[in-house]
Amino acid sequence: MIIVTKSDVTDAEIDHIRERIESLGMRTHLSRGERRTIIGCIGDESVLDEVPLRSLPGVESVTPVLKPYKLASREFAADRTIVRVGGRDARAEFGGGPISVIAGPCSVEGREMLLSAARDVRKAGASMLRGGAFKPRTSPYAFQGLGEQALRLLVDVRAATGLPVVTEVMDTRQVDLVAEHADMLQVGARNMQNFSLLAELGRVRRPVLLKRGLSATVKELLMAAEYIMANGNHDVVLCERGIRTFETATRNTLDVAAIPVLKRESHLPVIVDPSHAGGDAGLVAPLAFAAIAAGADGLIVEVHPDPERALSDGDQSLDPTAFASMMQSLAAFAAAAGRSIAVPADARAVA
């Protein structure tokens, strides 16, 4: 159930409405927008039948939310959510006007390669760095990532370049450790329905990048976001990264339609991973263009200084030159969609 308040509602009226709802054992969530304020009710809605909500002072309208996801639903927020990542020295934003691009290697392989990749992607216009420390690999014999050492390298390179960093957290036991080092925590596709991990991420104060599972529906993705939000963390960015279909010409099928559908169903920002979707460097740019045309708020792209020598996912990684050229072409697609590409934070400060 959501309650839209009158435009001239007072704080005391809002407090009163919330007290009435909470005294029935429900919880409330307040969303203040530029033009309206929304009080979302969470819990067993049947208890609300006995309250004449519409007659409470300050209430404009009362609408039931029929979707199973509440906090993640479009109706629950007065405006679209802008997720802010990082701090004053390195920051990025998702869901506002400009499109933010995250780029970097699949996994952190060493200091030199990470720094070189970070400098290259920053120069090309990326506003955030990615790099895997813990890698969920299909084979237990494949390279599993440098772990804690990689986290320290990410912190170093963040300081050197001013790019905030995102890295994957695979396990509830790693959440605190990764949160100490990274600006944003990524839930990989294979962990999208790891509910204990999602709940744990709800308790940290770091934005979460939630990737859609290989075989997950849009509804399941939003329910996964709901898990994180219901546990207290409302800074969630959704990521479409391709789903499993009968098609074998590409590794996964990028579900372009999911982008506008997610934006219709939810107030959360939506970004796209064209690298994993196609599984082929040649497909990254066209899929990125399609994503932006369809309304994505950002991209996450794999870039390796030397893809031939990459320890993981070399086939789908762009080299720095190809990435720079994609970024140049991307500006026109962004402009056609009425958007622009975000400028890295400290470049903005210098300008």
Add this chain to the structure above:
Amino acid sequence: MSSGEASGAGERERESATAELARCREEIEHIDNEIVSLLARRLTLGKRTGELKRVAGLPILDPTREAAVIRRVTGVARDAELPTEPIREIFWQIVGMSRRVQEQTPESLA
């Protein structure tokens, strides 16, 4: 002013900032200790109210009272010009903790 003098002044400024930072952190630790002991006192009272509710034949879970507690502290926070939503979150945690203490029977507490 020569660059040597300038960097000397910068050095002194850094040292005094580092010293003040250490003092601030010490005071923060002191405040944290106070918060924990205040929570302990609050929980002791919560335990007592649980016993009294049992004697008076009242239910332990009292959502009306919980909602009133939250509304009251929201007002206090607003008057103190603190952000109200985080304060509400903190107090929902405290109220929940207190309720769990009350739900324990005297035997299970012993």
